[in-house]
Amino acid sequence: MLLLEADGKVLFREAGIATPRGMRFRDAPGGAVLPGVGPWIAKAQVPVGGRGKAGGVRPVATAAELPTILQALLGLRIKGCDTREVLVEEMSGGPEHYLALMVDAAAGGVRLIYSPHGGMDVESQAAHGERGFSEVLPLDAEALEAAAGRMADRVAGTQRAGLLDLCRRLIALFLSRQLMLAEINPLFAQPDGRFVAGDAKVVIDMNTLAAQPVLRGILSDGRALYPDAWRKLSQDFDFVEIDPAGQVGLVTTGAGLSMMLIDELVAQGLTPNNFCDMRTGQMRGSPARLLQIFDWLAAARDVRVVLVNIFAGITDLSEFAQLLVDALRERPGFRLPLVVRLVGNGEAVARDIIVAHPDLGIAFEPDLERAIALTAERLRTVSRKEALDAV
């Protein structure tokens, strides 16, 4: 998962990597005093690339401009992500370099990349010039340190020591926090030979969190900024909001099939609210996960219909159907129309269980295409009823 820039920089500073002085804002500045004398730069904190091109980065010439700029940026939707926080930093300058350590999955190692030409278009640059460096190394501190030495030899004498020191710190951070990516772009070269990280792109591995209290702390303190990751960390399954105005709530299992279902719904003009991989195999006879999902869906403004889709390879569907009934009984206030598509292991008994509870208004349908059609039909019925009620 990609950390917000401001949190990536928290990790950088902890590792002794210099960043511009700055402040984080989640609402109007109040009486906050920005560091230094300006000018500053205000950056929307969203976990997506290309925010500059999307209007999410704005210069702040004087402190008086700050409230207006914050107002413009907070709430700005960039590539489907709402800006919930803005980082305002002292404007940095100097030649822009690039430094990154990343897991290279294809090569099966860690790639160290350096270029003296950083900036906006570095990803599209075919080569990093003759002073650039790119090597795949084993995941091993000694090998990485040695590569850092070879890399630093490419740069001018005044910058060599600063770059080597920075790279060593980045290696230590990458290893200790078990990162997948630590990228600095732009990396500002200072006249005295030191470097300042203008941006931070840090991807953490959600599978390491049990052993990473600092990363857990970042997600926990920033739960409002990382709602999807926080849900996964606190509940141990995946529920990602796809469209806050989505009308179809999804209760599904399996990452690939759940993504595919969302794609198929959208292709048919429906608007799924969420991605969900509830991992039915881990429910162990408890309806807790279903109750949690019902609560999230109940809180979603526009969800009108719920579609449940489980392809049971191992999961016993009769057990799941019973848990579904139990969960609905436990939430008498949650009565959205439910289309339930269950297929596979224990399907016949599951159908009997659902049919035995007609008052819950569940439509059982083992065929996925028909279940999607039924979902669309239920949505139309609910919308018509709402329209009539409004008259």
Next chain:
Amino acid sequence: MLFELDGRSPVIVQGITGRMGQKHATLMQRYGTHIVGGTGRVRSGEAHAFPVYADCGEAVRATGAVASIALVPPQNTLEAVREAAAAGLRVVVTVAEGVPVHDALHIRAIARAAGLIWVGASTPGLCIPGEIKLGFLPDVSLAPGAVGVMSKSGTLSYEVGRRLVARGLGQSAWIGVGGDPVKGVRFADLAAGFAAHAATRAVLLIGEIGGDEEEEFADVWGRLGAPKPAYALIAGAQAKEGVTMGHAGALVLGERGSLGSKQKSLRRAGVQVFDTLETLADAIARVPI
């Protein structure tokens, strides 16, 4: 080696005394897999359906096993593969979801150095239908046939497999490469094997957004001259950038890992790319193979 596995290949289960291990050892045996024993902790007085050995080395010496399936938790997966490699096994499948990526890098290095084929992690396993199953691919989705299947996702491949079976088709080999970013066998590693595998007459790739495995496969497949009809289904058109979508590997960052890049590369390599389950299954069924 993967394509040479059959119902005679001796297989051990690492973690055979655990809840998962006991259950799936029996289910795999029922399918036809030649389970010869396993490793795990035996509490005194406990009886087990299969011979239990102290470690892989002992199990291999006693049984001649060539393949192993590790039904152990994610934090024990690195150790399990280390043991499998030291014992001289040829294939190891690790099913656990949640193996840290840095662990996966170590596992990959250990397996490569030992000449051990690692399938996983985060996979329901592999199957040569009618012969051998290492994992828990559901029987309703399996039938002997001519389509070579490789998939990052378990559930999505079950759904596709079931539709193929309903249309009278089956699989020549089915390999779940898993949903993690760093893994053992990748799509591209299977291209030459499927191209040479006589029983495979068409290839089906079930991918998803994130990483660049689909692009890598397209490169290799194109270089092989697109030797067989190939089909692909890629999930995640609506995935949210910067957030992992269930699978640790399903993460889009800018153009990296995006759907468009995958579709373009695959189509250039002569692969027919689909975006719905039914159109894919119908297309495969339309051409006699």
